[in-house]
Amino acid sequence: MLQSIVYTTRFTPLSKQEVLALLENPKDEMISTLPAINPNHGDVYLYSYKGRPEAKKDWRADQLRWVHKGVHSLPKKNPTIVKTYHQRIICGMREKFYRYGYESTDERVRMVVVHYLSGCTRGIVDRYPQCSDDGTLPSLLENIDSSRNGFKIETVDASNFHVQLPESVGQISHKMKNVRTKRKMSREDLYGVYDLHFALDNFIRNLILMPEFIIVVSLPEIVNLYNEVCSINQHQLLSYDTTFRLGEYFVSPIVFKCPFFEEQPSIPLAAMISDNRSIDVHKIFFRAMNDITVNFDCSDVRLVTDREWTMTSALDSVIRNIKHVFRWDHILKDVGSWLTTHKHRAAKLDYLTHIRQLLDSDSEEDFQRLYEGYLKEWSQPFVLYFEENIKYDILHKSGKWLLNELGIYTSDIGVTSNVSESMNALLKRLTAWKDVNLEQMVLALYFLQTFYLKEVLRGRCGTGNYRLREEYVHLAMDSASVVFNDDYFYLTPDDIIAFLENKSWNLTQNVDS
Known part of the structure; x- marks a missing residue:
């Protein structure tokens, strides 16, 4: 009452x-x-x-x-x-x-x-x-x-x-x-994206206007590459751990590692543009990923995400077989934020060291032994915070012993940071823009995927920045037999920024030209 x-x-x-x-x-x-x-x-x-x-x-x-x-x-x-x-x-x-x-x-x-x-x-x-x-x-x-x-x-x-x-x-x-007003999409945005659906053949996979506004994009050739990787490599590592805010919209990319090359580049498999980050939005994206690829929700796939509640809840309700884990840096960042906010600055370094040691435990028994010792040193508010927000995620999503079983553990950092640096840098540079429209976002993601597609093909032809690993030399291709799609624009991430900064271009016409 x-x-x-x-x-x-x-x-x-x-x-x-x-x-x-x-x-x-x-x-x-x-x-x-x-x-x-x-x-x-x-x-x-x-x-x-x-x-x-x-x-x-x-x-x-x-x-x-x-x-x-x-x-x-x-x-x-x-x-x-x-x-x-x-x-x-x-x-x-x-x-x-x-x-x-x-x-x-x-x-x-x-x-x-x-x-x-x-x-x-x-x-x-x-x-x-x-x-x-x-x-x-x-x-x-x-x-x-x-x-x-x-x-x-x-x-x-x-x-x-x-x-x-x-x-x-x-x-x-x-x-x-x-x-x-914030949720309303302008007429220009709607027409621009609709035109791009025809200009960029099969790139825009989903365009949903209501009750949720969602665009799902993925280049068919990149999807074929991912399916080829899954057919050859036993385990596949995906990343869905960053949501970028661009203007009034959010961009959520899924990235996979390509093990064919010594550099093991991280390649954007697909991305979602939405006007919010609700559970329903993520559910739609995960279902779309099941439709787009033949090897998404399977036990051989390891998916790394952050601890965003709506994302993890949607994943748990839609995806049944994928192995889902959290990155350590997200857990440590969340703990650090809590310590700063709740006046634990003096003990912050010690507490973060304790959390890192718990994450790096060799077994669940080792974790429990360390935890019982730390209980005597931690304040009661922090004990409550840990038990309600962190403990489960370490025991079931992040512990070293779990990552070792999945074959994805990297010493001292847990799971290797697997978001492409160039893609990360591109989207972060875009976040500084206040007037990014949907047409620009779709084109940026399109150019980014065509860039990686060309780099992969060049690597397989022995002419690019990627070098085939010894066990995958049978995947080498003759450059004379490779035909690049004339409809594609191949721009580097820096070129993409320069292209989008040129406000005088008619973007759709330039794709068609």
Whole structure:
């Protein structure tokens, strides 16, 4: 039940011990799940967002305007409480009325003690809700951002309805308009991609407009190369570990290693362009990969990804046989971010070393032995974080003993970084652009695949940068017998950037020419 209720009244500041007592032994019937309503001098609220992580900051939306005054850790060494200060503003003037928010550093405590104090005894007299900085619940705004079919406000009775309402109808209308505008594909984008479907024969494999917007691209000759690799090589390593943000869209490439050459180049097999990263989007892409190739969802394929939840959930629900693993650097990056955010900077290096040693365990038993020792050194919040977010992924997706069984372990780093450097660099350079359109994205991916196709053919002819390995010399080709498709443009990654920067070109016409 949603409610806003004064827990107690206190006209002097709360001590750290008093705050901890409130958080550790709360009276359930006095807990608030909505921001304060008409708060007065001395009012103490115990706000809970248990089961509602999106509502963590909703306690601030009390319909008053505040200026942030700072954050303090109590005590400074090994803090247990984080105290946030705000001072009230009325029409630009600072009043002697303050709001203090107390939060535990223990993530399991999903409550906030909110205390209102005045520098005078009159409390709050003048109210200007139209001046509110925190007038709309942050969770409501987040709901609008992620919603496709509007939103709803859950309420109980008229006494607390106004703190759940948006600050103004105009604010929500503007917010929803922005969300729709971001998701709407322009007419030029649609026509441009549709034209490219005919200009680039069989390159655009899927073009879905609704309910999800998705483009799946893959060069047929690259797919044939991948199928040839799978037919000759027992195990195949794929990578789907990076999603690039280009303008208003996301680009998610799948890359495979070509073992024919000494350099073992990483080659883009396919890519998806989408307007979001939902589970349904990834499911569509994985199903498309099953249709595009004959050797995707099989036990001989090892797929390396990052730990993006929507991606891994879609993979687990659609793909049954592929061997799915995580890269170590993603796990270490996530742990490092948590340590920095949760004031564990002093112990960051030691904790990261511990995680790396757990990843590099020779067996599950070795992992368990190390883990039991580290439990004595780690803080309780970090133990909770590790058990809820990291432990399973090491035991089932990343441990050295698992990677060794799959034949993909590389000393000290886990799985070899297998994203093509040139492809990675190209897409990262594109991310700096704010006006990348769909037509440019499709062409960039097309040119990238034709570049790798030509490099592979040159390598098999003994004239390129790739050298055939001794066990694959039977795959050598006579350059006189190789005919390059006249419809293809062969551009290096640097050429692709230069091509896309030339805004005066009619891109579709140049492909056809």
